[in-house]
Every structure is written in structure tokens, then in C-alpha cells.
Amino acid sequence: MNERDNFILKAKRIKLIEETKLKESSSMEVNKMDIDDRRKSNFSSLGPLSTSNGSISRGNSSNNAKGDIRKLVIKNFKSKPSLPENYQEHTWQKLKEAVVAIQTATPITYCLEELYQAVENMCSHKMDSQLYVNLTGLAESHVKANIRPFLAERIDKLLYLKKVNECWQFHCQQMIMIRSIFLYLDRTYVLQNPTVHSIWDLGLELFRDHIATNSTVQSRTVEGILMLIEKERNGETVDRTLLKSLLRMFSDLQIYKEAFENKFLIATKQLYQAEGQRKMQELDVPEYLKHVDKRLVEENERLLHYLDQCTKLQLIFTIERQLIAEHITGILQKGLDQLLEENRVADLSLLYSLFSRVKNGTIELCGSFNAFIKTKGKTLVIDPEKDKTMVQDLLDFKDKMDYIVCNCFERNEKFSHSLREAFEYFINQRTNKPAELIAKYVDMKLRAGNKEATEEELEQILDKIMVLFRFIHGKDVFEAFYKKDLAKRLLVGKSASVDAEKSMLSKLKQECGGGFTSKLEGMFKDMELSKDINIAFRQYIEGNANSKELAQFYAIGIDMTVNILTMGYWPTYPVMEVNMPPQLVEYQNVFTKFYLAKHSGRKLQWQPTLGHCVLKARFDQGPKDLQVSLFQSLVLLLFNDCNEMSLEEILQATNIEVSFDGELRRTLQSLACGKARVLTKIPKSREVEDKDKFKFNNEFTAKLFRIKINSIQMKETNEEQKATEERVYQDRQYQIDAAVVRIMKMRKTLSHNLLISELYKQLSFPVKPADLKKRIESLIDRDYMERDKDNQNQYNYVA
Amino acid sequence: MHFLGMDDEDKSSDNEQSKPDKMFTLKRWNSVAMWSWDCSTDTCAICRVQVMDACLRCQAESKKDATNKDVTCVVCWGECNHSFHHCCISLWVKQSNRCPLCQQEWSIQRLSS
Numbered sequence: 001m002n003e004r005d006n007f008i009l010k011a012k013r014i015k016l017i018e019e020t021k022l023k024e025s026s027s028m029e030v031n032k033m034d035i036d037d038r039r040k041s042n043f044s045s046l047g048p049l050s051t052s053n054g055s056i057s058r059g060n061s062s063n064n065a066k067g068d069i070r071k072l073v074i075k076n077f078k079s080k081p082s083l084p085e086n087y088q089e090h091t092w093q094k095l096k097e098a099v100v101a102i103q104t105a106t107p108i109t110y111c112l113e114e115l116y117q118a119v120e121n122m123c124s125h126k127m128d129s130q131l132y133v134n135l136t137g138l139a140e141s142h143v144k145a146n147i148r149p150f151l152a153e154r155i156d157k158l159l160y161l162k163k164v165n166e167c168w169q170f171h172c173q174q175m176i177m178i179r180s181i182f183l184y185l186d187r188t189y190v191l192q193n194p195t196v197h198s199i200w201d202l203g204l205e206l207f208r209d210h211i212a213t214n215s216t217v218q219s220r221t222v223e224g225i226l227m228l229i230e231k232e233r234n235g236e237t238v239d240r241t242l243l244k245s246l247l248r249m250f251s252d253l254q255i256y257k258e259a260f261e262n263k264f265l266i267a268t269k270q271l272y273q274a275e276g277q278r279k280m281q282e283l284d285v286p287e288y289l290k291h292v293d294k295r296l297v298e299e300n301e302r303l304l305h306y307l308d309q310c311t312k313l314q315l316i317f318t319i320e321r322q323l324i325a326e327h328i329t330g331i332l333q334k335g336l337d338q339l340l341e342e343n344r345v346a347d348l349s350l351l352y353s354l355f356s357r358v359k360n361g362t363i364e365l366c367g368s369f370n371a372f373i374k375t376k377g378k379t380l381v382i383d384p385e386k387d388k389t390m391v392q393d394l395l396d397f398k399d400k401m402d403y404i405v406c407n408c409f410e411r412n413e414k415f416s417h418s419l420r421e422a423f424e425y426f427i428n429q430r431t432n433k434p435a436e437l438i439a440k441y442v443d444m445k446l447r448a449g450n451k452e453a454t455e456e457e458l459e460q461i462l463d464k465i466m467v468l469f470r471f472i473h474g475k476d477v478f479e480a481f482y483k484k485d486l487a488k489r490l491l492v493g494k495s496a497s498v499d500a501e502k503s504m505l506s507k508l509k510q511e512c513g514g515g516f517t518s519k520l521e522g523m524f525k526d527m528e529l530s531k532d533i534n535i536a537f538r539q540y541i542e543g544n545a546n547s548k549e550l551a552q553f554y555a556i557g558i559d560m561t562v563n564i565l566t567m568g569y570w571p572t573y574p575v576m577e578v579n580m581p582p583q584l585v586e587y588q589n590v591f592t593k594f595y596l597a598k599h600s601g602r603k604l605q606w607q608p609t610l611g612h613c614v615l616k617a618r619f620d621q622g623p624k625d626l627q628v629s630l631f632q633s634l635v636l637l638l639f640n641d642c643n644e645m646s647l648e649e650i651l652q653a654t655n656i657e658v659s660f661d662g663e664l665r666r667t668l669q670s671l672a673c674g675k676a677r678v679l680t681k682i683p684k685s686r687e688v689e690d691k692d693k694f695k696f697n698n699e700f701t702a703k704l705f706r707i708k709i710n711s712i713q714m715k716e717t718n719e720e721q722k723a724t725e726e727r728v729y730q731d732r733q734y735q736i737d738a739a740v741v742r743i744m745k746m747r748k749t750l751s752h753n754l755l756i757s758e759l760y761k762q763l764s765f766p767v768k769p770a771d772l773k774k775r776i777e778s779l780i781d782r783d784y785m786e787r788d789k790d791n792q793n794q795y796n797y798v799a
Numbered sequence: 800m801h802f803l804g805m806d807d808e809d810k811s812s813d814n815e816q817s818k819p820d821k822m823f824t825l826k827r828w829n830s831v832a833m834w835s836w837d838c839s840t841d842t843c844a845i846c847r848v849q850v851m852d853a854c855l856r857c858q859a860e861s862k863k864d865a866t867n868k869d870v871t872c873v874v875c876w877g878e879c880n881h882s883f884h885h886c887c888i889s890l891w892v893k894q895s896n897r898c899p900l901c902q903q904e905w906s907i908q909r910l911s912s
Contacts, residue, residue, distance in 0.1 A: 567835035568851035610831035742859035
């Protein structure tokens with residue numbers, strides 16, 4: 001009973017839906033028929049039960065024997081009621097007339113309720129199967145007859161489509177109407193016999209079998225539809241409702257896939273294949289991408305408006321394949337570099353979103369992105385001409401690429417990883433130089449007088465620099481150059497900000513560990529200690545002002561400070577002996593004595609190259625304070641005694657040139673040929689020659705009172721730089737040694753290969769296996785480890 | 800007295816002339832000196848690392864036990880005036896109580912502080 005009810009309810013729902021399409025029948029009628037239908041179907045199922053069992057009352061009378069007095073007895077009819085003769089033929093005739101009237105769209109002579117009743121009656125009297133057969137026949141012959149106009153003359157495609165659509169619409173309406181009349185048949189006979197189709201399905205089947213699958217009709221219709229779609233793709237406006245209706249028809253007839261979809265997809269493929277190739281030729285990449293995007297939007301609209309949703313996946317796939325996947329390499333080769341170069345954010349975003357639609361799209365894009373960075377980066381790094389701007393260029397380049405990854409490539413992890421990998425690759429294409437320049441860049445930023453940045457900006461710059469630093473393989477090269485510059489900043493007191501220095505140091509420590517920065521920290525410590533020593537020294541002199549030696553000393557009035565550096569922490573400087581005025585030598589000796597008394601077991605090495613002074617100078621135009629190096633002041637002080645000196649004489653007096661090639665010439669050059677010419681060279685020229693003479697320039701004038709005379713630096717490309725690199729390589733040996741000992745101490749025994757791979761993990765600079773082998777040999781010689789007696793490839797740690 | 804001369808007199812080094820106005824006077828002097836352990840050799844003969852640096856074993860160690868407080872590798876002078884890392888020579892004398900350089904009997908003169 002329940003099952004049956006469910007069926008009926010379901011059927012009713014279907015009916016209601018279809019009923020709404022049928023504009024002719026009023027809603028009132030629908031409701032009424034509905035209710036009737038439900039009630040009667042319930043009764044009818046009870047009907048046969050009650051008649052065959054005789055009376056219901058019998059049971060009742062016996063059960064209610066006690067309380068009831070009156071009895072209601074229902075008896076069977078005496079004679080069984082029979083149908084009038086020819087009832088079946090007669091009724092069918094009536095129904096047939098009605099059906100034909102519907103089919104020919106003429107008014108029905110009978111009222112609908114009467115017809116419905118007739119169907120119900122026929123069904124109740126077991127004429128249902130015959131009724132169904134009759135109805136089928138009637139419908140079939142009508143549908144068959146309908147095909148004729150579609151086979152006949154060739155007419156305009158659009159008109160043809162319209163006709164097909166019209167026929168289909170009409171057929172549907174008819175079938176709904178017929179079904180409404182024969183609803184009872186539909187609900188009883190059809191439901192009880194699973195093999196027969198419902199009336200609606202019957203209608204569909206007939207239409208499909210006789211019209212839609214007719215090869216002429218089908219091919220013509222599909223052709224027409226495809227033509228319309230192509231027109232629309234070419235930008236024309238077409239009747240979308242017509243398309244929608246026809247495609248709905250195919251779907252309803254369940255021949256959408258075989259009749260339409262396949263052909264449609266093939267047509268789509270061909271169209272876009274040709275279009276992809278053509279447009280790739282015609283358009284530049286950004287335009288092409290925009291075109292593809294437009295196409296995708298259009299096709300999605302098409303799906304929304306008339307195509308069946310089941311086509312979506314394949315349709316979009318076909319377009320993506322033909323317009324994107326087929327041209328991945330083409331697009332990347334033709335346009336990616338340009339887009340990246342010109343920073344075309346919007347186009348790159350589009351490129352990414354399109355490429356992420358197809359298989360391998362982002363992988364290919366990522367690969368090309370990587371290649372672009374490598375090539376472009378290499379040009380920034382490799383050319384010595386561009387050294388001056390290299391670091392700034394790298395920073396800008398990194399910013400740009402980061403921005404693109406963030407904003408165009410959706411922060412894709414793969415891309416940012418690839419970006420880092422590419423940077424690491426190209427920055428190490430040139431050994432040492434990038435590390436050196438990065439160190440110098442930091443120096444420039446940290447040096448005093450650099451007012452272009454506030455503390456926060458400086459901090460940001462340092463953070464960015466650290467990113468570049470991370471890519472550098474030879475971190476020790478950076479350290480060496482950084483140290484050299486740091487030394488200069490500290491000794492000349494030219495550091496812009498102690499906070500910034502400390503912050504940079506802590507960044508380096510964080511990145512490379514305490515071992516990397518311990519010496520740099522030591523340098524800062526030395527500066528602190530020197531302050532204390534100078535205070536103590538001053539107190540010492542003041543306290544001993546009575547003693548003869550120190551009394552003289554105290555009276556000189558030179559403000560002397562000494563920076564005491566720990567050897568090993570600082571870069572190595574050339575040691576040279578120069579002739580200094582005896583007072584200064586005396587001064588140094590007093591200090592040395594004082595210092596060594598405080599720190600036994602030490603020795604002091606004076607570094608005249610690093611000293612600097614303030615000289616008071618009296619020119620005719622007024623006194624000036626000159627900030628000069630120790631060498632410069634040694635030369636200038638000579639002119640207190642004589643007005644004119646030759647190079648030879650100055651050399652004799654100062655002894656500067658002897659121990660350090662070119663230093664004296666550079667010193668004189670800075671004094672006589674630079675911006676502030678406190679000496680006059682005879683004859684005047686830019687270079688200092690052997691026979692040149694020098695005079696004190698009494699006419700010297702300057703706007704400022706304090707004048708800094710920069711000493712001319714030796715060209716760094718030469719020895720100094722080589723020396724720094726040399727030192728780096730020397731330090732590397734110690735680092736390798738230390739690492740080997742560290743590893744061996746922990747592992748006790750280790751095979752050669754494992755030791756080498758451990759070493760590569762620990763060392764922060766590039767090194768060749770052969771070099772490692774040499775260090776291992778050296779450690780074996782020094783009894784830190786030994787080869788295993790049985791296995792030549794195995795090492796043992798020697799405690 | 801010649802220190803004073805530098806300030807007031809013309810001739811700084813020789814003190815011979817005494818013109819009233821000197822052209823250059825030294826006002827401030829910032830000098831730099833490098834200190835190192837007073838050793839005959841710069842490198843420790845045992846580990847071949849400069850005595851100013853920590854010995855090889857200590858360098859290897861320092862990264863590992865970063866938590867240990869800064870254990871500086873001190874320098875040790877023997878009576879023979881030869882100097883080594885204290886760590887290196889302590890290990891050495893376990894095998895032979897002689898200076899590795901001059902074969903004299905080893906006895907510690909002083910340690911760096």
C-alpha cells in the first residue's frame with residue numbers, strides 16, 4: 001500500500017510539473033483530477049476485495065454480538081451489473097476522436113472529465129492493455145506522418161531548425177494533453193507492467209525513433225545547430241532560445257551525447273586548433289592570452305545558456321588543450337621574458353591563471369621563470385663593468401621577482417622555491433665577487449654620512465641584503481671583506497649607527513652561527529676595551545704628572561688615543577717602520593710600557609697605516625683643521641722645517657716608501673693633486689714623478705674650517721683584494737680541519753665517502769673534494785686521525 | 800722639552816729654529832696597535848693553528864657546545880720560552896714531558912690571561 005502511494009505521489013509530482021506547461025488546462029482542473037485520482041485509485045484497490053468476499057458485515061455481526069442490537073446487512077447484487085454492448089469499441093472511438101483532435105489541434109468535442117472517466121472505466125474492466133496498444137498505434141501513426149516535411153525539400157538551415165523545434169514543442173504539448181486524459185492508464189496499467197513505457201516516455205520514444213534518429217533529420221538538425229554555434233563564436237548574435245530548446249530535445253530524447261556532443265566537440269577542436277595556430281602567429285603574447293581568456297568566458301556563457309552541463313568538462317578541456325596546452329612552449333618562448341622584463345603584472349597573472357588550468361602548465365611556467373632569472377641574473381652578476389651597481393641591481397631584481405611571485409603567481413610555493421634556487425645558482429656563477437660587493441654595499445649603507453635612510457629603512461635594507469647573502473656559497477669571502485670594512489668604520493669612527501652595526505651582526509650570527517661572527521664581535525669588544533684603556537692611560541699620566549718624563553708628556557697637549565686590537569680578530573695589515581717625530585715615538589713607548597705592565601705576556605705591534613690625526617694648519621687666509629692620515633701628517637709636518645722638498649728628501653725623512661710600495665706617492669698625490677691642495681707640486685701634473693718637488697701652499701683657501709683630506713686608496717682590484725681572498729682560502733683550511741676533527745671526534749670511525757658528505761653539510765663555502773682530501777692527509781700527518789689498518793677507505797679518530 | 804717645542808716652536812724634530820708661527824701643529828692623534836701573545840712563533844707547533852686563535856680541537860668544540868661559556872683556548876709558555884696552546888701541550892706531555900721544539904724538560908712558565 002505504501003509503495004503504491006509513493007508511486008502515485010511521485011507520478012503526481014511529475015504530472016504537476018508537466019501540467020504547468022500545459023497552458024490550456026486550468027489549474028482548477030488539475031487539482032480536481034488530482035484528488036479524484038488519488039481517491040479512486042485507493043478505492044479501486046479495495047473494490048475487488050469487497051465483492052469477492054461477499055459482505056463485510058458478516059465479520060462485524062459476529063464480533064459485536066454483545067452490545068449491538070441493530071444490524072446492518074449489506075447484500076450482494078442479485079444480478080451482476082454488466083457493461084453495455086460494444087462498450088469497448090464505443091469508448092475507444094470517443095477517445096480516439098479526442099486524441100486525433102489534439103493531434104490535429106482542433107477542439108475536443110467531449111469534456112475532459114468525461115474522457116478521463118472513460119479511460120478509468122476501461123481500465124477497471126481489464127481493457128487496459130488493449131487501450132494501451134490502441135493508443136500506441138494512434139500516436140505512432142501520427143508521429144510517422146509528421147516526418148514528411150523534414151525529409152522533403154531543402155530549406156534554409158535556420159528555418160529548418162525552427163520547424164524541428166516547432167514540431168518538437170507541439171509533440172510535447174500533445175503528449176502532455178494525451179497523458180492527462182489517459183492518466184489513469186498511466187497510473188495503473190503502466191505501473192503494474194514494468195516492461196511498458198509510460199505514456200510520456202512512449203511519446204519520447206516515438207519521436208526519437210521516427211523523427212529524431214532519422215539520419216537526414218538528425219544530421220540536418222545537428223549541422224544547423226553547429227552552424228549557429230559557429231556563427232556565435234564568430235561574433236554574430238544567434239537565437240539562443242532556439243538552440244537551448246533543440247539541445248533540450250536531444251537531452252530529453254537521450255541522444256544528446258551520440259547525436260550532438262561528439263560532433264560538437266570535434267567541431268570545437270578543429271575551430272580552436274586552427275584559431276590557436278593562427279592567433280599565435282598574429283598576436284603578441286599578452287593579446288593572445290586575453291583572447292584565450294575571452295574565449296573561455298564565452299564558452300562558459302554558452303554552457304550556461306544552452307549547452308548541457310555534461311559537456312562542460314570536455315568542452316573546457318578541449319579549449320584549454322587547443323588554445324593553451326598546445327602552445328605552452330610557444331607562449332613561454334615568445335612572451336614570458338618580455339612580460340617579466342617589463343613587469344607586466346596583470347598579463348602575468350592572467351598567464352598564470354590560464355596555465356594553471358592545464359596539465360604541466362605551472363611546471364613549464366616555473367621552469368621558464370627559473371631560466372629567465374638565471375639568464376637575467378647572470379648578466380647582472382658576470383659583467384665586471386656592472387660591478388658598481390650589481391648589488392643594487394640584484395636587490396631591485398629580487399624585489400621585482402618577489403612581487404611577481406606574490407601577486408601574479410599566487411605565492412605558489414614552487415615558484416618562490418624556484419626563485420631562490422635560481423638566485424643561488426646565478427649569484428655563484430661568479431666566485432667571490434658578489435660576496436665582496438655585497439659586503440661593500442653593506443659598508444656603504446652603514447657608513448656615517450649616509451643620510452639617505454632612516455633607522456627603519458636601514459633595517460629593511462639590511463634584511464634584504466641578508467636574503468642575498470643567504471644565496472652566497474662563499475660566506476667567508478663576505479666575512480673577510482665585511483670585516484675589512486667594519487675595521488675601517490670602527491677605527492675611523494665612521495659608523496653611522498651602533499644599533500645598525502649590532503643588528504647586522506646579530507643577523508649574521510642568526511644566519512651562520514656564533515662561529516662566524518665571534519671575531520666580528522671581538523672587534524666590537526676591542527673597541528670597548530680600548531676606551532677603558534685610554535681612560536686608564538690618561539689617569540696614569542695625570543697621576544704621575546710629577547715624574548719628569550711624564551710631565552713633559554702631559555704638557556704636549558696632543559690628544560692621543562690608542563685603539564688596541566686583538567690580532568686574529570682584525571684583518572691583517574702590512575707592518576711597516578716609518579720615521580716619526582721623536583715625540584710621537586716617545587709617546588708610543590710610554591703607552592707600550594703602560595700597556596704591557598697591565599697585560600703581561602703580550603706584545604704590541606703599532607700600525608702606522610691605520611693612524612689618523614687632526615692637524616692645525618696656518619694659511620694666509622686663516623687657520624684650518626685638517627683631518628688627515630698619519631702618513632699625510634708626517635709629510636705635512638716636514639714642511640714646518642723647510643718650504644720646499646723633493647720626493648727623494650721626503651722619502652728620506654719619512655721612510656714611508658721603502659717598506660710599502662707606492663704609499664708615499666699616493667700620500668703626496670692626495671695632498672698636492674687632490675681636492676684640497678695644501679701642497680703645491682712642481683711641476684704641476686696629476687701623477688707624482690721621481691724628480692718632483694713639493695712646496696707648502698700658503699694660499700690655500702676653503703669654505704669650511706674643518707677639511708678632510710682623503711687618502712688615495714690603492715686600487716682594490718690589485719694586491720689588497722688578492723690578499724683578502726688569499727686570507728679567506730687560508731682560513732678555509734682551518735675551517736676544514738676543524739670540521740674534520742669535529743666530525744671524527746663524534747663518529748670515532750668513518751668511511752671516506754661518509755666523511756666527505758658530512759663535510760659538505762657543515763662547510764659554508766664551496767670546496768673541491770681534492771682539497772678536502774689534502775686536508776685529511778694533513779690531519780693524518782699530524783696524528784689527529786689515521787687510516788684503518790684493514791680498510792684503506794676508513795678513518796679512525798686519534799684522541 | 801722638545802715636546803713642548805712641537806706646540807710652540809716652528810721646528811719640531813730638530814728644535815733648531817724658533818719661528819713664532821708654525822705651519823702645522825698636531826692636535827689630535829689616533830693611533831692603532833695590534834696586540835698578540837709574546838711568543839717566539841706565531842703558530843702552535845702541535846696543532847699548527849695560530850696561537851692567537853683557538854686550537855684545532857677547541858675550534859671543533861666551540862660550535863658543538865655553544866652552551867658552554869666562552870672557553871677561550873689559553874696560551875702556555877714553558878721555561879724554554881716556547882709557547883703552545885695549553886690544550887695542545889697538556890695532551891702532549893701525557894706522552895712525553897719534553898718541549899716538542901727543543902726537547903728540554905717541560906715546565907710551565909706562565910699562562911696567558
